[in-house]
Amino acid sequence: MANAPSNLPSDAFVFFGATGDLAYKKIFPALQAMIRRDGMDIPIIGVAHAGWSVEQLRERARDSIVKHDTLDPDAFAKLSANLGYIDGDYADAATFAALKQALGGAQRPIHYLAIPPSLFATVVQGLDKAGCATGARVIVEKPFGRDLASAHALNATLHSVFPEEAIFRIDHYLGKEAVQNLLYFRFANTFLEPIWNRHYVDSVQITMAENFGVQGRGSFYEEVGTIRDVVQNHLLQVVALLAMDAPTTRDVDALRAEKLRLFRAMRPLDPREVVRGQFDGYRDEPGVARDSKVETFVALRLHIDTWRWAGVPFYIRAGKNLPITATEVFVDLKRPPVGVFDDIGARDSNYFRFRLSPEVSICAGTRVKKVGEDMVGERVELVARRQLSREKSPYERLLGDAIHGEASLFTRDDSVEAAWRVVEPMVSGVPGVHIEPPSPYASGQWGPAAAAKLVAAREGWHDPLAEQSAPC
Numbered sequence: 139m140a141n142a143p144s145n146l147p148s149d150a151f152v153f154f155g156a157t158g159d160l161a162y163k164k165i166f167p168a169l170q171a172m173i174r175r176d177g178m179d180i181p182i183i184g185v186a187h188a189g190w191s192v193e194q195l196r197e198r199a200r201d202s203i204v205k206h207d208t209l210d211p212d213a214f215a216k217l218s219a220n221l222g223y224i225d226g227d228y229a230d231a232a233t234f235a236a237l238k239q240a241l242g243g244a245q246r247p248i249h250y251l252a253i254p255p256s257l258f259a260t261v262v263q264g265l266d267k268a269g270c271a272t273g274a275r276v277i278v279e280k281p282f283g284r285d286l287a288s289a290h291a292l293n294a295t296l297h298s299v300f301p302e303e304a305i306f307r308i309d310h311y312l313g314k315e316a317v318q319n320l321l322y323f324r325f326a327n328t329f330l331e332p333i334w335n336r337h338y339v340d341s342v343q344i345t346m347a348e349n350f351g352v353q354g355r356g357s358f359y360e361e362v363g364t365i366r367d368v369v370q371n372h373l374l375q376v377v378a379l380l381a382m383d384a385p386t387t388r389d390v391d392a393l394r395a396e397k398l399r400l401f402r403a404m405r406p407l408d409p410r411e412v413v414r415g416q417f418d419g420y421r422d423e424p425g426v427a428r429d430s431k432v433e434t435f436v437a438l439r440l441h442i443d444t445w446r447w448a449g450v451p452f453y454i455r456a457g458k459n460l461p462i463t464a465t466e467v468f469v470d471l472k473r474p475p476v477g478v479f480d481d482i483g484a485r486d487s488n489y490f491r492f493r494l495s496p497e498v499s500i501c502a503g504t505r506v507k508k509v510g511e512d513m514v515g516e517r518v519e520l521v522a523r524r525q526l527s528r529e530k531s532p533y534e535r536l537l538g539d540a541i542h543g544e545a546s547l548f549t550r551d552d553s554v555e556a557a558w559r560v561v562e563p564m565v566s567g568v569p570g571v572h573i574e575p576p577s578p579y580a581s582g583q584w585g586p587a588a589a590a591k592l593v594a595a596r597e598g599w600h601d602p603l604a605e606q607s608a609p610c
């Protein structure tokens with residue numbers, strides 16, 4: 139096994155999959171941003187098997203930044219000057235020998251595996267044999283496996299070469315400003331704690347809606363479906379931040395320990411409490427099977443068996459081709475125990491609403507008396523909203539953290555496996571339990587009608603709406 143990395147920042151950035159989609163959409167813009175903001179000045183080496191030259195990669199970087207960000211001439215010139223490229227087969231030792239040479243005197247490279255997990259073993263072994271893993275860090279992308287067994291095997295593959303403290307598993311949701319704010323808001327304020335439990339919280343809903351389809355990624359989506367794509371990772375991470383107990387310190391291990399306890403208290407999904415849907419037209423997408431049973435929508439109920447949350451349903455809903463693109467958490471509080479005023483309807487309880495994307499806001503739903511003689515009120519939402527345009531993108535934040543060895547926004551081996559255990563009944567099946575095929579839904583609808591039945595005992599789904607006011 140390679141030596142553990144020191145606490146010093148990485149001194150070279152290597153990315154496998156340099157000609158691929160992720161590099162194009164996220165990595166090049168993040169690299170330019172790190173150079174612009176922090177003056178990052180280390181060798182940046184792309185690796186791929188595409189028959190390209192370094193000039194072609196530079197052109198690709200330029201295109202990527204023009205398309206997804208704004209080209210900054212100085213920062214881009216520095217990126218171009220530091221950019222190298224190795225073209226070669228990942229199974230060929232010569233590729234790694236060339237990488238070793240390109241790394242020159244770098245002592246602490248970081249290797250980003252922006253490639254399918256099926257190639258992880260070949261690449262980490264290649265790195266190890268060529269001596270490129272010593273003192274190095276490694277970043278791996280989601281999806282981290284397809285089920286509990288494959289995630290466990292991937293962890294074993296990585297651990298055969300890298301110690302756990304050198305491994306950075308990316309979940310870009312954890313790099314979002316609004317997701318970090320969930321943690322901050324919960325534990326920097328005292329007023330929430332007395333009510334943040336089964337005595338005052340009636341239910342929690344998390345909706346991640348997208349008003350677009352699979353955007354040409356049909357063959358990728360066929361391999362994953364909504365549960366693997368966004369529930370096992372992004373949305374369970376959001377649940378963990380909402381429901382975990384306070385860590386005793388900001389220390390990365392304290393935070394990870396509390397999250398792990400929470401993941402372990404989540405009950406594995408009961409297929410009878412899961413509704414899957416598939417948008418009409420999905421089967422006509424390139425790369426999608428004509429009889430595909432892959433879900434593009436899911437709604438489910440999650441149970442958390444702790445003293446804090448026993449009996450409080452956590453509902454999760456996510457899907458493609460829904461009416462809006464928005465991710466929102468809705469924490470519904472219980473109604474007043476005695477009906478002093480009789481104008482309080484079923485949907486008038488207090489609530490907290492956290493808008494995580496695309497806008498960022500925290501809102502508290504309250505009842506306030508209307509002006510006049512009658513003791514009747516109206517719903518008033520207290521809103522704190524932020525404009526985020528100058529903030530770091532999740533990839534800039536996460537890659538920067540990994541380069542500095544700062545691990546708190548990355549998922550540890552035990553947590554990633556604990557999260558797979560929760561969704562395991564839906565991805566691997568349960569003996570004797572029939573998993574219904576996904577029900578069709580029309581694009582622009584909130585999934586199949588059956589999703590409403592899940593929340594029938596509550597007040598229905600709280601659909602995220604377009605945010606009304608301008609950011610302040």
Ligand code: BG6
Pocket residue numbers: 310348367368495
């Ligand atoms: C990705 C999923 O992880 O997250 C996509 O693979 C999804 O299917 C995306 O669209 C959403 O992320 P964001 O940051 O655009 O909300």
